[in-house]
Amino acid sequence: MAFESARGRAIRPLARSLRRNLDDAAAHSNARAPLANLTLPGPKVELRFPVGGDARAFYRRFFPATSPAEWNDWRWQMRSRIRSLEELSRIFLLSEDEYAAVARHKGSLPVGITPYYASLMGLTDAQEPLRRTHITTGGEYVRGPGEDDDPLSEDHDTVVPGLVHRYPDRVLFLVTGTCSTYCRYCTRSRLVGNPGGEYQFSRGQWEQALAYLEAHTEVRDVLLSGGDPLTLSDDKLDWLLGRLRAIRHIEFLRIGTKMPVVTPQRVTRSLGRVLKKHRPWMSLHFTHPKELTREVAESTARLADAGIPLGSQTVLLKDINDTPEIMTQLMHGLLKNRVKPYYLYQCDPISGSAHFRTGVDKGLEIIKALRGHTTGYATPIFCVDAPGGGGKIQLAPDPVAGRDGDFLLLKNFEGKIYRYPDPAGTLGR
Numbered sequence: 001m002a003f004e005s006a007r008g009r010a011i012r013p014l015a016r017s018l019r020r021n022l023d024d025a026a027a028h029s030n031a032r033a034p035l036a037n038l039t040l041p042g043p044k045v046e047l048r049f050p051v052g053g054d055a056r057a058f059y060r061r062f063f064p065a066t067s068p069a070e071w072n073d074w075r076w077q078m079r080s081r082i083r084s085l086e087e088l089s090r091i092f093l094l095s096e097d098e099y100a101a102v103a104r105h106k107g108s109l110p111v112g113i114t115p116y117y118a119s120l121m122g123l124t125d126a127q128e129p130l131r132r133t134h135i136t137t138g139g140e141y142v143r144g145p146g147e148d149d150d151p152l153s154e155d156h157d158t159v160v161p162g163l164v165h166r167y168p169d170r171v172l173f174l175v176t177g178t179c180s181t182y183c184r185y186c187t188r189s190r191l192v193g194n195p196g197g198e199y200q201f202s203r204g205q206w207e208q209a210l211a212y213l214e215a216h217t218e219v220r221d222v223l224l225s226g227g228d229p230l231t232l233s234d235d236k237l238d239w240l241l242g243r244l245r246a247i248r249h250i251e252f253l254r255i256g257t258k259m260p261v262v263t264p265q266r267v268t269r270s271l272g273r274v275l276k277k278h279r280p281w282m283s284l285h286f287t288h289p290k291e292l293t294r295e296v297a298e299s300t301a302r303l304a305d306a307g308i309p310l311g312s313q314t315v316l317l318k319d320i321n322d323t324p325e326i327m328t329q330l331m332h333g334l335l336k337n338r339v340k341p342y343y344l345y346q347c348d349p350i351s352g353s354a355h356f357r358t359g360v361d362k363g364l365e366i367i368k369a370l371r372g373h374t375t376g377y378a379t380p381i382f383c384v385d386a387p388g389g390g391g392k393i394q395l396a397p398d399p400v401a402g403r404d405g406d407f408l409l410l411k412n413f414e415g416k417i418y419r420y421p422d423p424a425g426t427l428g429r
Contacts, residue, residue, distance in 0.1 A: 048069065048072050051071065051294075054120065058119035059071050062091055072265050074259075074263050077266075078114070081112045082111070092121075092131070094126070100138065105136055108192060108194050109182055109192055109193055111135065116262070116265065130287070134181060136184060137184075137355070148351060148387070151187065151348050151349045154166075160211075160212050161205045165216075168218060169219060169220045171219055171221070173209055173224050174226050175206065175225070175226055176229060176231055177192050177226060180228060181263070185350065217249045219249065224240075231259065234274050237271075241277075241280065242278065256283045256285070256313070257284060260282075260296065267298075267299040269302070272302050272303070273306075275306050276307055280308065282303060282311070284313070284339060288326065288330065301337070301338070304338040310340065311340045311342035311343075313343045314327075314344050314380065315345045323366075324366050324369030327344075331374070335378055343381050343383060344380040344381065346384040346385075348385055348387075349387060364397055366382070371413050403422075403429055404419060406422065408425055
């Protein structure tokens with residue numbers, strides 16, 4: 001039986017291979033062969049993606065005809081997504097609310113859950129955190145004050161189909177309407193998984209966006225999003241990233257994606273080569289510590305080893321991840337996987353999202369609990385993406401306690417007051 005390293009690489013078969021080659025060399029020579037003449041093992045064959053214990057038990061129970069190779073194929077995960085009421089009922093013990101809400105759904109933002117991600121969810125507990133984020137409930141049909149289908153007014157700032165130009169030097173490039181899983185609080189719920197089937201933005205739409213970018217030399221930063229750009233095939237992603245890299249004034253490319261978290265098998269060696277070639281940064285959408293599995297450790301390691309800088313984006317969600325304890329556990333886990341916590345978002349007020357949204361003060365409470373009590377690397381930026389197209393507004397606990405003459409009074413993470421000499425300053429006056 002093969003030993004495995006921490007990354008799942010078989011050790012003993014390689015040793016056996018080396019020993020066989022040494023034996024073969026000895027068999028063809030009556031004298032001891034010089035070391036330089038020995039036959040060494042050939043190129044190492046890529047080993048399959050690791051499979052955690054929960055995932056293995058899940059697919060043996062619900063997909064018994066599935067081989068490990070199929071389970072580890074991201075295309076199989078996409079094809080086998082749980083998308084219908086019948087499929088949900090086969091795997092989950094649905095509550096009456098879930099059953100009725102799924103049966104009622106029409107239009108965009110359908111249910112879609114990869115088998116891998118479903119294996120992390122509570123099959124009998126409708127309140128389990130990851131399950132709540134992906135199975136429709138009746139709260140989605142209740143529209144509250146201030147909610148909107150396009151709360152960030154992205155459509156207003158769309159300059160050509162799929163290209164949102166709001167900030168002076170950067171754009172949002174929506175390259176697809178497909179995700180491998182659909183979060184129920186998605187800010188683009190009006191677009192993704194459109195009725196009539198999921199769709200890819202056409203090459204013609206991409207060309208319009210690329211022509212706009214070529215003409216607008218003030219744009220230096222492009223964020224690819226959607227949908228999820230990693231649902232594109234390697235060759236399409238390679239082509240698109242190559243076209244963007246050919247525009248000389250574009251300095252910074254980013255990819256916003258959830259696939260390395262919900263479908264970690266997508267991070268193949270082939271994808272790693274494409275990304276290493278074009279050098280984008282990557283923003284990964286994490287929600288809860290339950291996502292920090294052996295498989296995700298592998299996907300993030302492959303990305304980091306390919307030289308891709310990794311940051312996280314997390315949406316603050318009521319009764320899902322809205323405690324300092326849960327958020328600290330998540331942020332520490334991200335750092336262990338070489339992912340820098342970047343943004344903690346207040347949930348956008350999309351239509352039917354009230355059951356997901358906390359008060360803004362909850363986010364400040366969490367940042368206060370992180371600051372000083374753990375490394376600054378583990379403390380994300382808390383922000384509200386302003387409704388109506390105002391952009392991201394950063395929020396943080398206010399450390400200014402006032403002034404004492406020429407001294408600024410500052411409160412530290414323990415609540416203690418310290419005096420800083422600031423005779424020319426105006427803060428606290």
